[in-house]
Amino acid sequence: MKSYLEKLRSRRLAVTPQRLAVLAALETLADHPTAERIYQEVRRQIPAISFNTVYKALEVFCQKGLVTKVNPLHEIARYDKTIEEHGHLICRGCHRIIDLVWNPPPLTSLSPETLNGFLPEHQRLTVWGLCRSCQESQNIKED
Ligand SMILES: [Zn+2]
Ligand SMILES: [Zn+2]
Missing domain, CATH: 3.30.1490.190 (Ferric-uptake regulator, C-terminal dimerisarion domain)
Structure with missing residues (x-):
């Protein structure tokens, strides 16, 4: 958990349990997961979390360079923890x-x-x- 904290802080992002859980899920789901798949994983820890919260966290991570997005043409975005x-x-x-x-x-x-x-x-x-x-x-x- 400590390294996730540092990741968020290094990009001047507020540390929230939701964001920590999304980072943890990206690490667990190694194979370029979709936002939906990440949401399913995060929900195991935070059942009340909404898809929108997960999606917004992922988009902020992309903007800040914490994750990248894989965009094969005509496909749903997949997220990549490898930057x-x-x-x-x-x-x-x-x-x-x-x-x-x-x-x-x-x-x-x-x-x-x-x-x-x-x-x-x-x-x-x-x-x-x-x-x-x-x-x-x-x-x-x-x-
Ligand atoms: Zn195959
Ligand atoms: Zn990749």
Whole structure:
């Protein structure tokens, strides 16, 4: 609990039991949980907490750089306790998001011609595919 306290204080955020519980849930649910999943986990400790409170805490954490948001296109936001630059492997079978500790070379080093005049500001590698267990079970939900 102490490190969660320090995390909040380092970002000048008021320490509340709700915020502490949300941070703890993010730590417990290692696999890039949705706000809904975090809410379910926090409710085990604070049954009276509302979804909105959990959601607002997550958004504040994102603004303050305590967590990051993974936004695969056309999907519900997933939250990430890892704020260091890293890529994601997204399984199209079970929708698991796996951290990839490897970063491609920055696009800013490419010529403007190659980039079609696009000005890159932030890049994060996202790769879709099938995780090991989905390959093994062949249990693929096509959508
Ligand atoms: Zn999978
Ligand atoms: Zn991640």
